[in-house]
Amino acid sequence: MITTKSERELDLMREAGRIAFEAQEVVRQAIKPGVSTKHLDDLAHAYIISQGATPAFLGYEGFTGSICASVNEVLVHGIPSSDVILKDGDIITIDVGAVYKGYYSDHAWTYPVGQISDEAKHLLEVSEASLFAGIEAAIAGNRVGDIGHAVMSVVTPHGYGLPVEYSGHGLGTSMHEAPYVPNVGVPGKGALLRKNMVIAIEPMVQVGTSKTEVLEDGWNVVSADRSLTAHFEHTVLILENEFEILTRTKEAYKHS
Numbered sequence: 001m002i003t004t005k006s007e008r009e010l011d012l013m014r015e016a017g018r019i020a021f022e023a024q025e026v027v028r029q030a031i032k033p034g035v036s037t038k039h040l041d042d043l044a045h046a047y048i049i050s051q052g053a054t055p056a057f058l059g060y061e062g063f064t065g066s067i068c069a070s071v072n073e074v075l076v077h078g079i080p081s082s083d084v085i086l087k088d089g090d091i092i093t094i095d096v097g098a099v100y101k102g103y104y105s106d107h108a109w110t111y112p113v114g115q116i117s118d119e120a121k122h123l124l125e126v127s128e129a130s131l132f133a134g135i136e137a138a139i140a141g142n143r144v145g146d147i148g149h150a151v152m153s154v155v156t157p158h159g160y161g162l163p164v165e166y167s168g169h170g171l172g173t174s175m176h177e178a179p180y181v182p183n184v185g186v187p188g189k190g191a192l193l194r195k196n197m198v199i200a201i202e203p204m205v206q207v208g209t210s211k212t213e214v215l216e217d218g219w220n221v222v223s224a225d226r227s228l229t230a231h232f233e234h235t236v237l238i239l240e241n242e243f244e245i246l247t248r249t250k251e252a253y254k255h256s
Contacts, residue, residue, distance in 0.1 A: 002170060002178045004196040009103060009172070010237065013198055016105035017235050017246030019051045019098040024107055024247075027067065027096070033088045033114050037069035040094065041080035048098050056097030056104050056175055063219065068095035068108075070220070075204055075212055075229040076166060077219045088114035091124065093231040097175060104175045106200045107247035108233035119207065120228055123160070127205040127230035130154035134168075134183075134203065138236050138243045140195045148185020151203045155183075161210030166221070168202045171235055193238045198246065202233030 005013065023044045030043055045066035048055050055066035063079070070078030070093040071086070078084075078093070086092060095108035110124055133150040147168075155162055168181030179191035183203050193199075206212075208227030215222060223229050237244040 002191060002197065003172055004194055005172060005198055010196065012101050012103040013105065013171070013235070014246050016053065016098045016100035016103050017107070017248065019048055019053045019100060020096050020105040020107040020235070021247045022051070023047045023096050023098065024094060024109060027094050028109070028111060031086065031092060031111050031113060033086055035086050036082050037071070037078070037080040037084040037086070037092070038082040040069055041065045041067050044096055051098070053098040053100040056099050056106065060175065066096070068093070070095070070229070070231065072228055073222045073226040075163065075206065075221045075223060076231055077221050079217060079219050086113045089116055091116060091120050091228060091230065093229070095231065095233065102173050104171050104173070105235045105247055106171060106175065106233060107235060108202060108231045110230040110232060122158070123205065123207055123228055123230050126155060126158050126160065127203055128232050130203040130205065131201060131232040131234065134201045135234060135236055135243055135245065138193065138199065138201060138238055140193055140238055140240045142193045143188055143190045144179055144181050144193065145185035145189035146187050147201060148182040148190070149187045151183045152185070155203065155205055161206040161208060161223070163204055163206065163210050163212050165212065166204050168200045168233070171198045171200055195238060195240050197238040198235060199238065200233055200235050202231060204231045205229065
C-alpha cells in the first residue's frame with residue numbers, strides 16, 4: 001500500500017535523511033587508495049550511532065555491513081571487507097541508510113578513488129545527471145513512469161545499460177515500501193505521485209550491458225560483462241509543484 005506521511009513523520013524522516021547524508025560525507029572524506037571498505041563501514045557505523053540512529057542495512061536479511069560498498073563492476077550490495085582495498089583509478093559506490101525513531105532514509109553516491117579514467121568520469125557525470133532529472137519529475141500529479149522516463153532519457157543516449165530488476169522504492173517505517181520506482185518508464189504511466197509521499201530515486205547505470213549477475217555470496221550484484229557501474233540515490237519528498245531532498249543537510253534542498 002502506498003502511504004503519505006504526516007508532518008510529524010516527515011520531521012523524523014528529515015532527521016533520518018540528514019544523518020544518512022552526513023554519514024555519507026564522513027565516508028567521502030576517507031575515500032583514497034589504500035583504504036579498506038571495512039574501514040569506511042566502521043566510520044559510517046560510528047557516525048550513525050553517534051546521532052542516536054541505527055544503520056538501516058546492518059542485519060537486513062543477514063547483511064553484515066552498515067553500508068554497501070560497491071567497487072567498479074559491483075553495481076549494488078557490495079559487502080564491506082578488510083580484504084577489499086581501494087586503489088587508484090577505482091570508483092566506489094557508498095550506499096547508506098539510517099533509521100531514526102523508526103523511520104528510514106536511503107542515500108547512495110559513486111566516488112572516484114584517486115585519478116580515474118575518462119570513461120569512469122563520464123559514467124559518473126551521466127549517472128548523477130540522471131538522478132537529478134528523475135528528481136525534477138518527482139512532483140504531485142506526475143507518475144512513477146515520468147521519473148523513469150526522465151532517468152532513461154539522460155542515460156540511454158550514451159549507450160549505457162539500466163538494469164530493470166533494480167529500482168527505487170517508497171520509504172517510511174520500512175526500508176522498502178510501495179511504490180516501485182523504476183529507472184525506465186513511459187510518461188503518464190504507473191503509480192500516481194501524491195503530496196507527502198516519500199520515495200527513493202536511484203538510477204543504477206552500467207557502461208555496457210543492462211544484464212547483471214549475483215555472486216556466490218548472495219549479495220554482490222555485478223554487471224554481467226564486468227563493465228563499470230554507478231549508483232546515485234536520494235530520498236525525496238513529493239510536494240505540490242516541488243520536491244524536497246531529505247538526504248541533505250538540515251537546510252534541505254527544495255525546488256519548484
